[in-house]
Amino acid sequence: MKATQAALGVGTLLAGIGFVWGAFQLSSDAGYAGVGPNFLPLVVGAMLCVCGAWLVWEATSGGFRNMEEPSGDATGHWKGFAWVSAGILANAALITTIGFILSCTLCFVLAVRGFKVAEGESGIRPQALALDVLVGLAISAPVFWMFTQLLSIGLPGLTSTGWL
Amino acid sequence: MDILNQLLHGFATAGTPINLLWALLGCIIGTAVGVLPGIGPATAVAMLLPITLKVEPTASMIFFAGIYYGAMYGGSTTSILLNTPGESGSMVTAMEGNKMAKNGRAGAALATAAIGSFVAGTIATVVVTFCSPLVANYAVKLGPPEYFMLMLLAFTTVSAVLGQSTLRGLTALAIGLALGLVGIDQISGVTRFTGGVPELMDGVEVVLIAVGLFAVGEALYNVLYEGKSVETQNRMSRVHMSRSDWKRSWPAWIRATLIGIPFGTIPAGGSEIPTFLSYATEKKLSKHKEEFGTTGAIEGVAGPEAANNAAITATLMPLLTLGIPTSNTTAILLGAFQNYGIQPGPQLFETNGPLVWALIASLYIGNVMLLVLNLPLVGLWVKLLKVPKAPLYAGILIFATVGVYGMRQSAFDLVLLYAIGLLGVAMRRFDFPTAPVVVGMILGPLAEAQMRNALSIGEGHWTIFLQRPMSLTLLVIVVSVLVLPRLVRWLKPQHEPDAVVRA
Numbered sequence: 110m111k112a113t114q115a116a117l118g119v120g121t122l123l124a125g126i127g128f129v130w131g132a133f134q135l136s137s138d139a140g141y142a143g144v145g146p147n148f149l150p151l152v153v154g155a156m157l158c159v160c161g162a163w164l165v166w167e168a169t170s171g172g173f174r175n176m177e178e179p180s181g182d183a184t185g186h187w188k189g190f191a192w193v194s195a196g197i198l199a200n201a202a203l204i205t206t207i208g209f210i211l212s213c214t215l216c217f218v219l220a221v222r223g224f225k226v227a228e229g230e231s232g233i234r235p236q237a238l239a240l241d242v243l244v245g246l247a248i249s250a251p252v253f254w255m256f257t258q259l260l261s262i263g264l265p266g267l268t269s270t271g272w273l
Numbered sequence: 274m275d276i277l278n279q280l281l282h283g284f285a286t287a288g289t290p291i292n293l294l295w296a297l298l299g300c301i302i303g304t305a306v307g308v309l310p311g312i313g314p315a316t317a318v319a320m321l322l323p324i325t326l327k328v329e330p331t332a333s334m335i336f337f338a339g340i341y342y343g344a345m346y347g348g349s350t351t352s353i354l355l356n357t358p359g360e361s362g363s364m365v366t367a368m369e370g371n372k373m374a375k376n377g378r379a380g381a382a383l384a385t386a387a388i389g390s391f392v393a394g395t396i397a398t399v400v401v402t403f404c405s406p407l408v409a410n411y412a413v414k415l416g417p418p419e420y421f422m423l424m425l426l427a428f429t430t431v432s433a434v435l436g437q438s439t440l441r442g443l444t445a446l447a448i449g450l451a452l453g454l455v456g457i458d459q460i461s462g463v464t465r466f467t468g469g470v471p472e473l474m475d476g477v478e479v480v481l482i483a484v485g486l487f488a489v490g491e492a493l494y495n496v497l498y499e500g501k502s503v504e505t506q507n508r509m510s511r512v513h514m515s516r517s518d519w520k521r522s523w524p525a526w527i528r529a530t531l532i533g534i535p536f537g538t539i540p541a542g543g544s545e546i547p548t549f550l551s552y553a554t555e556k557k558l559s560k561h562k563e564e565f566g567t568t569g570a571i572e573g574v575a576g577p578e579a580a581n582n583a584a585i586t587a588t589l590m591p592l593l594t595l596g597i598p599t600s601n602t603t604a605i606l607l608g609a610f611q612n613y614g615i616q617p618g619p620q621l622f623e624t625n626g627p628l629v630w631a632l633i634a635s636l637y638i639g640n641v642m643l644l645v646l647n648l649p650l651v652g653l654w655v656k657l658l659k660v661p662k663a664p665l666y667a668g669i670l671i672f673a674t675v676g677v678y679g680m681r682q683s684a685f686d687l688v689l690l691y692a693i694g695l696l697g698v699a700m701r702r703f704d705f706p707t708a709p710v711v712v713g714m715i716l717g718p719l720a721e722a723q724m725r726n727a728l729s730i731g732e733g734h735w736t737i738f739l740q741r742p743m744s745l746t747l748l749v750i751v752v753s754v755l756v757l758p759r760l761v762r763w764l765k766p767q768h769e770p771d772a773v774v775r776a
Binding site: 113114117121124125128131135136138139140143144145146148149150153154156157160161163164167173174175176177179180181182185186187189190192193194196197198200201202204205209213216217218220221223224225226227228229241244245248249252256260261262263264265 | 684728
């Protein structure tokens, strides 16, 4: 726990250093104002650095202060997490090629799998899988139609009909 | 009277069948997201922001306001019936509400929550109706230095005062400000922090941040840590309040409304403080102290629920009159206005009068709709609690995709969404507040513009902020908000942890 806390602090610190470095690459041309477009980035970068360093200090001197106990288990269930992550990332990778409905259904099925694994279910029953696919389709298809047909907001389809 | 006249016009606009339908739809979706765990009003409004591309502003603002309101009504159902409290605003309700439900009085708790929300929401709407134009009239006189100071005050209260730790609040604020900086600088046209990625030129969408932090973050957190948590549900009972319930509830509603409204209006949003204050007040004044924490006291539900709704409604005042959001949801509502090229602020009442008045009128209408939706129909909503976790969160991911992809048609945004989701998991696990991220991101660019305009007025001298009396006053308030609590703690070494609640 403490190590993760310190890592978060280091991450914040690095982001701050990156921000300050980036701010120095920006124009400081202030015009009539006393400060240019690089001023706030410098302030925010400095703020991130100070907060990051302070977080590291808190983490290494007894842990974050006044922290509410996080809910849930002490250790993460990474297998379920991997399934859900795969669902989201597959969706990002495939949405423009196989279309919104199929891509979101895939994401749904993978995510449901992840939650079931996390709940301690092992093995895949074909019926349950088929049901997941159907539910996924039943959610994503109407949403897709509502957007493309009713609101005419473009979502990617497998075909250009606006129905699939 | 001018205000009444404009309000009537507002009712005429909000009362058209199509707008009534939007309001009803908003109230239904709002109640549903309030009842469902894992999704709140901020996420729901964010996911639905793409409709601003097509739907006209009045209709969509009425719709969003319905969601905002509805979620407050729905949230109390969950916190009374489930043994795991939902969002922070209804945490206090859960304390007594749960006890009541365990003793077979769930129905009375739900009734006092819904009616209390209605009473408080309506009174607060009346206050918003009559005070907003006055505040706007006054706010017109404020210049960039004063605005910047007001925004600084909002940043300070959201990040440093609310929440457990000033440090983690400030870190969250810095992250939000940093995200807000990405893209083209509005004043000079310089591109900042895009890393050469063309998708980032227009900046990061607020939808992406809100949906990433709340929806995707929540789903990932849940699968990681709460796979085995089992939620137990309390038994429903008939929704009915006895004569003594009424007698004990209504003073609590009124007191709580009076507590809630001021907390909503000052840029120190969040309904945690007023709900806690109301709970403490009711506990102190109650003739049935023995019921608190044992069998459940109805005042302990009536008060906090009313305070919650009063504060939530009153947050619309700083949003509409100053353009300053003080909560996650109002920050996203500000984003919705911006999508239409409308900047909330003192001029809003003049430039977009019909829209604002229709929005305010819709609040009255929405409150009535919600009372009907939540009292006789509460049994329907309770069924939503039976949706199993796996398809619920997986379904939320589909809606997250719609919201984010629909906004900008970019698959890159979906990858970014996942990254923000991971950030959300870390923030949730290590108790970082999320409101500063969203408020910082939305308000940051506006604050920067005000600051640079102020410095232009001051010919580049920072003393401009000290020379103007109003700006100086605000600066003093900012400093005292930061320093006073620490001073008090330092002077009183035997500090009790629950002293804040009693103060």
